[in-house]
Amino acid sequence: LNRLESKWGQQYPIVLRSWRNKWENLSVYFKYPEYVRKAIYTTNAIEAVHRQFRKLTKTKGGFPSENSLLKRLYAGILNASKKWTMPIQNWNMTLSQLAIHFDGRL
Known part of the structure; x- marks a missing residue:
């Protein structure tokens, strides 16, 4: 620093x-090891999800309940995930490290 x-x-x-x-x-x-840090700071996947959420909600004026919003977002992510083809590098090692560091929360 x-x-x-x-x-x-x-x-x-x-x-x-x-x-x-x-x-x-x-x-x-x-x-964290470097490959975990890279997965954390690489925001392209996160930005893609946020972009998908905005597309799903921007034309809708409001939702009758929080549950209806969650259902719409869930269905949209299921649909969008079919297009995601690029894997995160070293994801298996990253996932195992996160499981160790966040035991019971992952």
Whole structure:
């Protein structure tokens, strides 16, 4: 963090201050192996899901219940997942590491 701040601190002082204030939580990220960190910070898959959610909900003015929204999102993800063909690199190793770190929650 010190090296990062020496290089980028002048350009991004607010970001670096925020990272310093939250470093105890942020530093946990670096305890994971590199392939797990890559799966975490690679947001393309997450962005694709968010894009799909926006497409499903933007034309609908409202939903009668939370359950109806969840059903629509679930059906949309099932449909969209048929088009997802690119696997995440080292996913099996990543999944096993996440299962160890988050025992009982994965």
